[in-house]
Amino acid sequence: MEQTSTTPPSWLRRLDGPGGVLAMAVGVAIPWVVIASRSAAEAVVAGLAAGFLLHLLATRNAAPLRAPWFLLAMAYWAWLVLATGLAGAEPGQMLAALSWGRFPLATLAIATWAFSSARAQRLALWALGGAVIFVGLEIWLQFVFGHGLVRSGTALPGYMPGPFLRPRAGGYLALTLWPLLVPAVVLLAAYGARGHVAGVALVAVAVGAVLMAGQRSPLIMVLFGLVLAALALRPLRLPALVAVLGGATMLGLAAIVAPNTFYRYAVHLPQLLANFPETHYGQILARALAMVEAHPWLGAG
Numbered sequence: 001m002e003q004t005s006t007t008p009p010s011w012l013r014r015l016d017g018p019g020g021v022l023a024m025a026v027g028v029a030i031p032w033v034v035i036a037s038r039s040a041a042e043a044v045v046a047g048l049a050a051g052f053l054l055h056l057l058a059t060r061n062a063a064p065l066r067a068p069w070f071l072l073a074m075a076y077w078a079w080l081v082l083a084t085g086l087a088g089a090e091p092g093q094m095l096a097a098l099s100w101g102r103f104p105l106a107t108l109a110i111a112t113w114a115f116s117s118a119r120a121q122r123l124a125l126w127a128l129g130g131a132v133i134f135v136g137l138e139i140w141l142q143f144v145f146g147h148g149l150v151r152s153g154t155a156l157p158g159y160m161p162g163p164f165l166r167p168r169a170g171g172y173l174a175l176t177l178w179p180l181l182v183p184a185v186v187l188l189a190a191y192g193a194r195g196h197v198a199g200v201a202l203v204a205v206a207v208g209a210v211l212m213a214g215q216r217s218p219l220i221m222v223l224f225g226l227v228l229a230a231l232a233l234r235p236l237r238l239p240a241l242v243a244v245l246g247g248a249t250m251l252g253l254a255a256i257v258a259p260n261t262f263y264r265y266a267v268h269l270p271q272l273l274a275n276f277p278e279t280h281y282g283q284i285l286a287r288a289l290a291m292v293e294a295h296p297w298l299g300a301g
Contacts, residue, residue: 019058020113023051027114028123031131031176035163049102052109064112073104083298125179132176135169136209138162143212143258158260159214170215174222177206182229182236189235196238203239204246211247212254214261216269223247 026044034041056062064070077100084097115121134149142153142160150163162169184202188195203226210222223244230240254262276282 019051019055023048023055023109023114024117024120024123027110028120028127031128034172035131035135045106046099046102048109048114049105052105052113055109055113064108067108067112070104070108074101077101077104086298128176129180132173132180135162135172136177136206139169139209139212140205156214158264160212160258160261162213167213167215170210170213170218173206173210173213174218174225177222178225178229181206182233185239186233186235196235199235200239200242203236203243207243207247208250211250211265212258212261214264216264219265 026048030041030044033044056064080100081094081097084094089097115124138148138150139160139162141148142151142162146153148162151161151165153160155161156167159167160169161167162172164172181203185199188199188202191198207222207226210219213219226236226240226243230236251262251265255266272279272281277286
C-alpha cells in the first residue's frame with residue numbers, strides 16, 4: 001500500500017527561515033504600526049497568524065498549539081462562532097466571529113516564533129519603549145505648548161490626542177507602559193535615594209501623560225494597575241503614592257490651562273456616575289445583563 005509522505009514541501013521549508021526573520025521584524029514594528037494605522041495593524045496581526053500556520057506546517061511541530069491558554073482561547077473562539085450563528089447574525093457579523101481567531105494565533109506566533117530568541121525580545125522591548133516615549137512626549141508637548149511633534153493639542157477639545165487622530169493615546173499607554181514602567185522603577189530603586197527619586201519622577205510623568213490624554217477609562221485602569229503593582233512590589237509604593245497626589249495637583253492646574261480636560265474629569269465624570277443607569281453606558285450594561293439572564297450560555301438577545 002502506498003504511504004502518503006508527511007515531509008513538508010521543499011519550497012515551504014526554504015521559506016521558513018526568511019519567514020521567521022520577517023515575523024520578528026513585523027512583530028518588533030507592531031507598537032509603531034498601531035500608532036500609524038489601525039487597519040495596517042489588523043493586516044499585520046492577520047499576516048502573523050497566517051505565517052505562523054505555515055511555520056507549523058514547515059516544521060511539523062504542533063507543540064505550541066497545546067499551550068493551556070491557547071486551548072482556552074480556542075474554546076472561547078468556538079463558543080463565539082456558535083453564539084453568533086445561533087443569534088441569526090448577518091454575514092458580516094459571522095465573518096467577524098470567524099476571523100477572531102487571528103488574535104490568539106498571532107499572540108502565540110509572537111511568543112513562540114517571532115520573539116523566540118533573546119535578541120528578538122530585546123529589539124521588541126526597545127521598539128515598545130520608543131513608541132511609549134513618543135506617545136507620552138507628544139501628549140506632554142501638546143499640554144505644555146499646544147502642539148506636539150506631529151499633531152495639535154487643540155484639535156479634539158478635552159483631549160490630548162498624542163499622535164492619534166482620535167482619542168486613543170490614553171488607551172494606548174494604559175496597555176503598553178507596564179512592561180517598561182514596572183521593571184524600570186524596580187531597577188532604579190536599587191540605586192538608593194537618587195534611584196527612588198528617579199522612579200517617583202518616572203511614574204509621575206507616565207500617570208500625568210495618561211491623565212492629560214483626557215480618557216477616563218484608561219486613567220482608571222492605570223491607577224488600578226498602579227495600586228495592584230504597588231501592593232505586590234515595595235519599590236513601587238512611594239512612586240505610586242506620589243503619582244496619585246501629583247495627578248490630583250495636575251488636575252487642579254488643568255482647571256486653568258486645560259479647562260476642557262478638567263471638565264471631563266471633575267464635572268462630567270461625577271455627573272455620569274450619578275446618572276449612570278440613564279446613560280448610554282448604563283443602557284448597554286442593562287441590556288447585556290438582560291441577555292445573560294435570558295440566555296446565560298449563548299447571550300442571544
